Amino acid sequence: MRLLFIVCCLFLASCSSDDGGESVEVCTTELVFGLRVVVTDATSGNPLSGVTVTAREGDTFTEVLAESEAAGVYLGAAERAGAYTIVIELEGFQTVVTETIFVEEDECHVITQSLSFTLEAL
Secondary structure (H helix, E strand, O other), X not given: OHHHHHXXXXXXXXXXXXXXXXXXXXXXOOOOEEEEEEEEEOOOOOEOOOOEEEEEEOOOEEEEOEXXXXXXXXXXXXXXXXXXXXXXXXXXXOOEEOXXXXXXXXXXXXXXXXXXXXXXXX
């Protein structure tokens, strides 16, 4: 048991620094979304459910973002860096098409772009 403790301590110490004494980042296994889009009603300010939020990257990638547990919050581009155009559509409301949104990544995960849009009723 004591040997196991020593091995664990050595492993943790090796993860926190390299030979140069600099800190080394230890990546997590969590899934990180590149896009987090919040959609609200321009008149009431309430979150809008049932919105179709589509992320497109040229002709190579199209994804309809999934609505999260929170109303009006849509998530997508899981662990996928890229340059996206977002299209936001809901019957009875204006359609929004964004300029290019860039999702970058670090050593471990994508860096989430949190975006908010208000839709005007037609």
